[in-house]
Amino acid sequence: MLEDVAGSPPLRSNEADLSTFWMPFTNNRFFKKNPRLLASASGMTYRTPDGAEILDGTAGLWCVNAGHARAEIVDAIARQAATLDFAPTFQLAHPQAFELASRLSAIMPAGLDRIFFTNSGSESADTSLKIALAYHLARGQGGRNRLIGRARGYHGTNFGGMAVGGIGGNRKGFQTQLPGVDHLSHTYRPADAFTRGQPAGGAAMADELEALIALHGAHTIAAVIVEPVAGSTGVLVPPVGYLERLREITRAHGILLIFDEVITGFGRVGAATASERFGVTPDLLNMAKGITNGTVPMGAVAVSRDVHDTIVNSAEPGIELFHGYTYSAHPVATAAALATLEIYERDGLFAHARALEDHWETAAHSLRGAPHVVDVRNFGLMAGIELAPRPGAPGARAMEVFHRCFDEGVLVRVTGDIIALSPPLIVTPAQIARIFEQIGKVLTDLA
Ligand SMILES: Cc1ncc(COP(=O)(O)O)c(C=O)c1O
DSSP states (O other): OOHHHHTSOOSSTTSOOTTSSOOTTSOHHHHHHSOOOOOEEEBTEEEOTTOOEEEESSHHHHTOTTOBOOHHHHHHHHHHHHHOSOOOOSSOOOHHHHHHHHHHHHHSOTTOOEEEEESSHHHHHHHHHHHHHHHHHHTTOTTOOEEEEETTOOOOSSHHHHHHOOOHHHHTTOOOOOSSEEEEOOOOOGGGTTOSSOOSOHHHHHTHHHHHHHHHOGGGEEEEEEOSSBOTTTOBOOOTTHHHHHHHHHHHTTOEEEEEOTTTTTTTTSSSOHHHHHTOOOSEEEEOGGGGTTSSOOEEEEEOHHHHHHHHHHSOSSOSOOOOOTTTTOHHHHHHHHHHHHHHHHTTHHHHHHHHHHHHHHHHHTTTTSTTEEEEEEETTEEEEEEOOBTTBTTHHHHHHHHHHHHTTEEOEEETTEEEEOOOTTOOHHHHHHHHHHHHHHHHTOO
């Protein structure tokens, strides 16, 4: 695949061969000919190797919620690596793992106070699905092994998350999928275009779950997994009443509800979790990304006391759950997470994000009427700007916006023909204005 670029000139003569890094979710053949590199970062700003400044409109990849290069996190990582670089957490542990689990459980929805550590959002997805299966087995309902995701959902790229995910491109090349998976419809309705915040009419939409239950039988269904606000597909905000109704239906049928809060956790929607913001408590809640401010890979699943106790108390003496990772609660990640939580709390960043939300919404919707814009969606400090695709070239228009904005000093993210925005929560009103003005400017002279 890379042959045609192997001979292309390197970015600068002293740089490594660009062909050796097979980049994830990247058009490698294009990138290797047109590399865009980031060399350093602080606060709201990335810098390229040539020293150009790029305003971060995406918190890296939805993860640097407290802004880049926070000294307290950097120090905590350095100190931890020098003190205890690694400790196994299989039949051993280190004190900070318990401290972090306690701190996390304090900001999770009430009752979700048992924490299982992973290293990424994908691992959190698969962990939560496996815990759901283990729970039903432990209570004598092992026939409940069907998993229900949602069209346009994203739960990472491992086999479990891929199967319950609903983004066609991520699935169709991999025909070995988990059996027994079904999907709800996504919540996007063209008639809701340009809605500010949540559209109306969610409860009726969630009733579709009753139809799936009628089809398969509740006795076969282990869990429903959704992102409270779908992020990666281009920011789909749950219509009013949708999550509440999913909760009612799952509870009535003994089905576990999993919220994948890998994006929405840690302040992105103006609260510690979207669960808190929407007032809907799932049985399991997946985290990653903002847990360490993106500095060290880490993820976690917050599990309800009931689910945890059911599995642990019914197990034969010995290991209760045959699942885990070498790096679960890695000491360096744990130190980074503790320092990150400290900043979130000390600086009141979740409340700050909430306070900025109206301003963010107004700025996002200023793009209504800009060329090619067919929808603007927003919630918390997330926004999706949907463009009409170029005939015969889906995604090309938004990709050009991404490249042009980068070259003009603003980092945006695109998925299909949707521009997805999620700045660090420390963003200022002036920086918000700069992000949307830059996009507007690029759109104005775009074919
Ligand atoms: C909701 C959700 N779940 C899971 C993931 C996967 O996370 P990771 O890339 O850390 O595996 C993502 C990544 O964007 C996500 O948005």
